[in-house]
Amino acid sequence: MNAHHDPDLEDVLQDDEMRRIASLLSAARAPEPPLDEAFRTGLRRQLMNEAWAMTEGRLSLWRRAFAPPGLAWAGAAAGLVLIMSVVIYTSLQGGGGVQQIVVQSPVDGDRSVAVAQPILVKFNQPMDHPSTEAAVQIMPATNVTFGWHENTLSVQPTGGTLAPNTQYHVTIGSGAKTAAGKPISSPQTITFVTTAPPTPAVTPTPRPTPTTALGEKQLTGLAGAQSLVAQWSSDSSSVYYVDGRGALNVILAKGGAVTVIAPDGASSPAVSPTGDRLAYIRNGKVEVLTFASGKTDELSVTPTPTLVDWARDRIVWAAADGVYTQADDGSSHQLAPLPATGGLVAVVSFSPDGSHAAYHQDQNLFLLDLASGKSTQIGQASATFLGWSPSGSSLIYATPDNDVVADLHGVTQSTLPAGDTTWSTQDAILIGGDTDILQTRPDGTNLGRISGGTFHFPTWAPNGSTFAFVRGGSLWVATAPALPPAPTVLDEASVVVDNFMKARLAVSADQANALLDANGKAAYAAGGLSLIIAGDPSFSRYYVLSSEVTGADPDTARFVVRLVLSHGKTDVSDQEEALTLVRDATSKQFVIDQATGGAHRELGKGAEVVSVDIQNDTVKVTFDSDLDPTTVTDGLTIVDSKGKKLDATASYANRIVMLTGLNLKDGDAYRLVVLTTIRDVSGQNVAAEYDLDFFGPTAKRHGNHQDSVTPTPSPSPSPLPSPTS
Amino acid sequence: MSDPSRDDERELVELAKRDTRQFGTLYDRHFQQIYRFVYSRVREQTAAEDVTSEVFMKALKAMPRYQDTGRPFAAWLYQIAVNAIADRYRSLKTTQSLDDFHDLSVGGPALEDLAAHRDEVRRIWALVEDLPHQQRTALVLKFQEDMKIEDIAVAMGKSPGAVKLLIHRGVTRLREGADTLRPVE
Numbered sequence: 001m002n003a004h005h006d007p008d009l010e011d012v013l014q015d016d017e018m019r020r021i022a023s024l025l026s027a028a029r030a031p032e033p034p035l036d037e038a039f040r041t042g043l044r045r046q047l048m049n050e051a052w053a054m055t056e057g058r059l060s061l062w063r064r065a066f067a068p069p070g071l072a073w074a075g076a077a078a079g080l081v082l083i084m085s086v087v088i089y090t091s092l093q094g095g096g097g098v099q100q101i102v103v104q105s106p107v108d109g110d111r112s113v114a115v116a117q118p119i120l121v122k123f124n125q126p127m128d129h130p131s132t133e134a135a136v137q138i139m140p141a142t143n144v145t146f147g148w149h150e151n152t153l154s155v156q157p158t159g160g161t162l163a164p165n166t167q168y169h170v171t172i173g174s175g176a177k178t179a180a181g182k183p184i185s186s187p188q189t190i191t192f193v194t195t196a197p198p199t200p201a202v203t204p205t206p207r208p209t210p211t212t213a214l215g216e217k218q219l220t221g222l223a224g225a226q227s228l229v230a231q232w233s234s235d236s237s238s239v240y241y242v243d244g245r246g247a248l249n250v251i252l253a254k255g256g257a258v259t260v261i262a263p264d265g266a267s268s269p270a271v272s273p274t275g276d277r278l279a280y281i282r283n284g285k286v287e288v289l290t291f292a293s294g295k296t297d298e299l300s301v302t303p304t305p306t307l308v309d310w311a312r313d314r315i316v317w318a319a320a321d322g323v324y325t326q327a328d329d330g331s332s333h334q335l336a337p338l339p340a341t342g343g344l345v346a347v348v349s350f351s352p353d354g355s356h357a358a359y360h361q362d363q364n365l366f367l368l369d370l371a372s373g374k375s376t377q378i379g380q381a382s383a384t385f386l387g388w389s390p391s392g393s394s395l396i397y398a399t400p401d402n403d404v405v406a407d408l409h410g411v412t413q414s415t416l417p418a419g420d421t422t423w424s425t426q427d428a429i430l431i432g433g434d435t436d437i438l439q440t441r442p443d444g445t446n447l448g449r450i451s452g453g454t455f456h457f458p459t460w461a462p463n464g465s466t467f468a469f470v471r472g473g474s475l476w477v478a479t480a481p482a483l484p485p486a487p488t489v490l491d492e493a494s495v496v497v498d499n500f501m502k503a504r505l506a507v508s509a510d511q512a513n514a515l516l517d518a519n520g521k522a523a524y525a526a527g528g529l530s531l532i533i534a535g536d537p538s539f540s541r542y543y544v545l546s547s548e549v550t551g552a553d554p555d556t557a558r559f560v561v562r563l564v565l566s567h568g569k570t571d572v573s574d575q576e577e578a579l580t581l582v583r584d585a586t587s588k589q590f591v592i593d594q595a596t597g598g599a600h601r602e603l604g605k606g607a608e609v610v611s612v613d614i615q616n617d618t619v620k621v622t623f624d625s626d627l628d629p630t631t632v633t634d635g636l637t638i639v640d641s642k643g644k645k646l647d648a649t650a651s652y653a654n655r656i657v658m659l660t661g662l663n664l665k666d667g668d669a670y671r672l673v674v675l676t677t678i679r680d681v682s683g684q685n686v687a688a689e690y691d692l693d694f695f696g697p698t699a700k701r702h703g704n705h706q707d708s709v710t711p712t713p714s715p716s717p718s719p720l721p722s723p724t725s
Numbered sequence: 726m727s728d729p730s731r732d733d734e735r736e737l738v739e740l741a742k743r744d745t746r747q748f749g750t751l752y753d754r755h756f757q758q759i760y761r762f763v764y765s766r767v768r769e770q771t772a773a774e775d776v777t778s779e780v781f782m783k784a785l786k787a788m789p790r791y792q793d794t795g796r797p798f799a800a801w802l803y804q805i806a807v808n809a810i811a812d813r814y815r816s817l818k819t820t821q822s823l824d825d826f827h828d829l830s831v832g833g834p835a836l837e838d839l840a841a842h843r844d845e846v847r848r849i850w851a852l853v854e855d856l857p858h859q860q861r862t863a864l865v866l867k868f869q870e871d872m873k874i875e876d877i878a879v880a881m882g883k884s885p886g887a888v889k890l891l892i893h894r895g896v897t898r899l900r901e902g903a904d905t906l907r908p909v910e
Contacts, residue, residue, distance in 0.1 A: 043777070
């Protein structure tokens with residue numbers, strides 16, 4: 001073996017054995033250690049930021065390169081109310097003594113800062129504007145403009161808003177000087193985290209309580225009628241009603257003269273589904289008025305009808321012993337018998353689809369299935385029928401205490417306040433009474449009082465905004481305000497995701513587990529994902545990176561959630577979890593059925609994707625940093641499950657890359673790929689390729705209780721018919 | 726005759742002293758060796774990143790006060806690194822297997838001798854790990870980083886003679902422990 005020959009060590013290695021040992025030591029070379037390139041570039045970036053801060057009188061890197069000088073942020077001064085948060089004291093020698101510079105910001109330490117606001121930095125003494133502005137550094141890289149109001153600096157992103165779900169570090173570098181020319185001795189950093197972009201409200205919105213905001217209008221007296229027996233024309237322009245003398249009349253909703261259709265003995269008016277005819281009972285017979293011709297036909301039906309309606313284009317009527325329709329030859333044909341024993345039977349309504357009849361027997365409510373002839377009791381004794389959902393798949397009945405929404409098997413869907421109800425084509429229910437009127441979703445959400453006053457027997461028009469009602473023995477009409485949009489599948493599922501993540505943040509395994517089904521529990525069992533994340537860095541916050549509806553039967557939604565880990569106040573890394581939620585068939589609530597984990601990513605090492613919005617034709621990718629636009633076009637791609645790149649057009653503005661011209665197929669697997677060629681405005685490349693797997697979205701639809709239908713257009717206006725004798 | 730690379734480095738250092746925004750080039754030039762050295766001492770990636778960050782941040786801030794003593798700029802960086810490691814990792818016990826660390830695939834002995842040679846190298850570096858901290862640092866800088874005595878002296882804040890003494894004592898102690906390492910002749 002060769003002995004070691006190093007002139008440097010000739011007088012140190014005094015014998016062969018020592019030189020042999022030196023040779024052995026030299027023989028081993030350390031291999032290149034594991035190195036995260038993002039660390040190397042991130043540290044360089046930090047150093048350069050610091051170097052710029054150390055260089056007085058010069059603009060900082062990002063500002064020199066991008067920010068238009070002297071742009072004032074006009075609104076910064078207005079309404080400036082600073083909330084004291086962390087106060088940083090820096091001492092410096094002022095003329096004649098020690099003077100403290102206090103740097104404070106209302107957002108320092110805040111972990112839920114709204115994105116649409118400037119970053120306000122307040123100094124306790126006048127500052128030199130150019131040097132202070134030049135000393136400001138922001139991470140992630142952000143183009144900004146400055147405004148001053150007295151001693152407060154307003155830092156406004158040129159894109160108009162801050163990036164969502166992002167931790168910002170705003171450093172006032174040591175290059176900042178007071179107006180007197182004294183520098184800050186060391187950089188001061190303000191740290192805060194922004195919230196997610198605004199999403200549609202999931203929780204009920206507080207409702208205004210106007211006094212007479214519904215435009216109530218008195219149309220006509222009802223001649224002593226104790227209830228409202230009325231039908232709207234299919235174009236919502238007119239109301240057909242029976243007054244206290246048994247006259248069937250019609251009046252325009254906008255007001256005007258009453259037209260008499262049948263002067264007496266009339267009941268049970270029913271407009272045909274196509275809107276072109278009106279059926280009613282008069283003197284034990286069914287009469288049908290055809291609007292276009294003004295002609296009334298009398299149908300000879302047996303047995304004597306008590307209630308008439310339409311099943312598609314066919315007349316159905318109830319008699320004492322059953323439900324009937326008219327056969328092609330004009331004869332009566334029994335669809336289903338009514339119970340022959342027990343107390344008196346009275347059919348009170350046919351469902352809109354003509355499949356069921358509701359009847360009372362004694363003090364009980366039943367549904368009669370006209371196809372099978374079977375009856376089902378609805379509710380307990382004393383239940384009283386109130387109305388149908390627009391599709392006929394649900395009904396409302398009254399108990400002595402409440403109104404109840406139930407399915408056709410009588411299973412309660414929700415409980416509503418007591419009152420007179422009507423269910424609109426827009427899935428809103430009005431509940432009227434002596435003193436006010438309420439509006440609600442069928443599931444009881446969005447319940448609110450919309451006006452005070454007497455509103456008996458409210459009856460929606462097909463347009464879903466106008467309704468008729470009775471007040472003081474007269475017929476009135478009014479217009480109800482639209483309810484906020486019903487919660488979507490994503491709204492409902494995101495509530496579960498939020499609760500799940502909050503439980504984990506609160507180290508409450510029981511609460512988190514309660515939101516998992518068996519599959520979900522297995523995913524977080526031993527050897528799988530960690531339900532409770534312990535240690536340092538610690539789990540400090542989360543945000544939803546993307547969410548999409550991926551199935552409709554049962555409702556299925558997929559969320560990609562970022563779990564952010566922090567050391568002290570600083571976010572240092574994140575990890576992703578993809579959660580699949582399905583609606584439980586029994587409870588109708590979403591549960592987490594599948595969960596998979598993604599890679600850990602170090603933060604602060606180049607631009608990060610913080611939000612992805614997926615539509616069939618467009619994918620919107622939001623970054624935390626302002627990007628170099630020239631790197632965007634080739635930096636983002638979407639590939640299909642075979643790795644084939646999809647054709648898409650990329651456009652960029654304000655941290656958002658829009659990939660348009662896509663044709664994502666429902667349920668197909670895709671991958672968004674963000675390449676390391678993407679560069680932010682400070683010249684920093686994305687640290688490592690980022691991949692996000694997703695599926696072609698299923699068309700979003702409303703949530704569990706939607707029963708709205710599109711109003712049937714009237715084939716022709718409903719003219720006021722000629723009176724008959 | 727002056728060394729062109731040294732002249733080039735002096736120029737870069739002078740630029741960075743006047744304007745710290747020029748420090749990036751020096752960082753690019755020396756990052757790898759400092760990171761490698763730090764990693765060799767702390768044996769853990771996150772810790773190596775922390776210490777390396779500290780080294781370069783301190784170097785940047787001290788740049789305007791840097792005095793060229795005629796030694797390579799890297800010697801000064803090593804000095805900061807040695808101090809940072811000593812400050813923060815005085816009590817660190819390395820846990821990583823030396824098998825993972827020392828690359829023994831160097832050329833030299835015939836194949837049949839290679840296994841024995843590897844074993845010997847591995848075991849002598851294991852002995853290095855048991856040396857007092859300063860002897861160990863001196864040996865690492867000399868035999869692993871291949872630095873000159875005078876540069877090691879700068880890095881360790883000692884005289885060249887003191888460094889030689891550390892190396893001498895270190896190798897002597899290794900020799901004492903190496904009697905069992907000698908391969909069978």
